[in-house]
Amino acid sequence: MAFTFRRKDAEFKPDSQRRDLTHRLYLSPQQQKKYLKWILFSMLSLLMLVLQDVLFSQISVYGATVDMVPCVILMIGVLQGAAEGCVFMLVGALVYYLSGSAPGVYVILLIPLFGVVAAAFRQAYLRKGFRTSLMCTAAALVMYEIMTFLAALLLGVTRLARGYVMVISTGMTLLTLPLVFLAVWGICKIGGDQWKE
Numbered sequence: 001m002a003f004t005f006r007r008k009d010a011e012f013k014p015d016s017q018r019r020d021l022t023h024r025l026y027l028s029p030q031q032q033k034k035y036l037k038w039i040l041f042s043m044l045s046l047l048m049l050v051l052q053d054v055l056f057s058q059i060s061v062y063g064a065t066v067d068m069v070p071c072v073i074l075m076i077g078v079l080q081g082a083a084e085g086c087v088f089m090l091v092g093a094l095v096y097y098l099s100g101s102a103p104g105v106y107v108i109l110l111i112p113l114f115g116v117v118a119a120a121f122r123q124a125y126l127r128k129g130f131r132t133s134l135m136c137t138a139a140a141l142v143m144y145e146i147m148t149f150l151a152a153l154l155l156g157v158t159r160l161a162r163g164y165v166m167v168i169s170t171g172m173t174l175l176t177l178p179l180v181f182l183a184v185w186g187i188c189k190i191g192g193d194q195w196k197e
């Protein structure tokens with residue numbers, strides 16, 4: 001005689017393995033602050049892009065204007081570090097080029113390259129602070145402006161006699177670094193530092 005065993009229905013149903021929409025969209029307070037910080041960085045970069053195109057392009061000293069967008073993107077990269085700042089600098093440089101305000105397609109390479117080198121140098125050898133961040137951002141900005149001018153020179157967009165315009169533009173942009181630092185540093189403080197350097 002063959003006995004067949006039937007499984008009894010469980011008294012309680014097991015928990016569903018499917019997560020509903022409220023579980024998927026839940027963000028911890030720390031995650032909310034992190035996303036808010038990156039959204040504010042993006043808005044600051046876009047604001048500087050608009051100000052550069054609308055306001056600062058109308059003000060010129062011997063044909064030179066302030067170059068605010070690379071200044072802000074490089075400052076964010078230096079303050080956030082090489083790992084986190086690299087992605088932002090690459091996306092920021094791409095948006096800067098696609099906006100039509102960039103001097104050429106080479107900014108997509110130059111901004112992240114000099115920003116990552118400056119951020120890595122600051123992280124490896126210097127403490128995070130006002131002077132060190134300004135120094136590293138200024139060095140990256142000067143290298144960016146020189147390489148941009150050389151690339152434009154090689155492509156035949158400008159001539160060597162216009163080098164003084166690049167020097168004046170770089171000097172004017174360097175004068176705005178403390179103001180940019182204050183704006184970026186205020187946003188950096190949202191959520192606190194993940195680790196102490």
